[in-house]
Amino acid sequence: MTRSPRFLPLAAALALVVAVPACAPSNTGSTVSASGMGVAAAVSHGTIVSTRQVQVEGRSGGVGGVGGAVAGGLVGSTIGGDWRAQMLAGVGGALVGGLVGSTAERSLSSGTATAFTVREDRGGEFEVVQTNEEGLQVGDRVQISRGDRVRLSRSTTPPPAGSTHTNDSGASQQRR
Secondary structure: OOOOOOHHHHHHHHHHHHHHHHHOOOOOOOOOOHHHOOOOOEEEEEEEEEEEEEEEOOOOOOHHHHHHHHHHHHHHHOOOOOHHHHHHHHHHHHHHHHHHHHHHHHHHOOEEEEEEEEEEOOOOEEEEEEOOOOOOOOOOEEEEEEOOOEEEEEOOOOOOOOOEEEOOOOOEEEOO
16 A cells, blocks of 8 residues: 555644643643653642743744654655655754744743742752642641642641741731
8 A cells, every 4th residue: 555645744743632731731730741640749828939831942842843853854844846855854843843842842841840949848949840720828827748749738737836937018927
């Protein structure tokens, strides 16, 4: 069974549709990687003491570039008359497709996130960058999960007795 050259652009488009979701950002507080499933995570609690917006630089892991090069090469090879013209068009299509795919991957995986500085109940502070689906703000109690990566989520656990927290005016107060 032989395939018509018209099949190649369809195959190239299908390859891009399959590859593009791999470019989506994965730095959310509610996204777990497949390798993180079933892995025990250490849990602690704390309070957000500051936040700031950060730009997430897009990645170019190769999926977009390779997918674009394959698709461009396949589509380009259907252009032209003899084998030399098809080969040159295929190489040109692969180069252009690779650049376009790499740019698309970088664009799809970039955006904004929030850098949270958290004061842990057990002492010490740390910063973690993630998206803010829960609308977390300064002063919010958070659960800190340390598994395949660190995640913050809203906590319903009250602060320990005698701990200090910051009120709306920024002054430190003792909890009773």
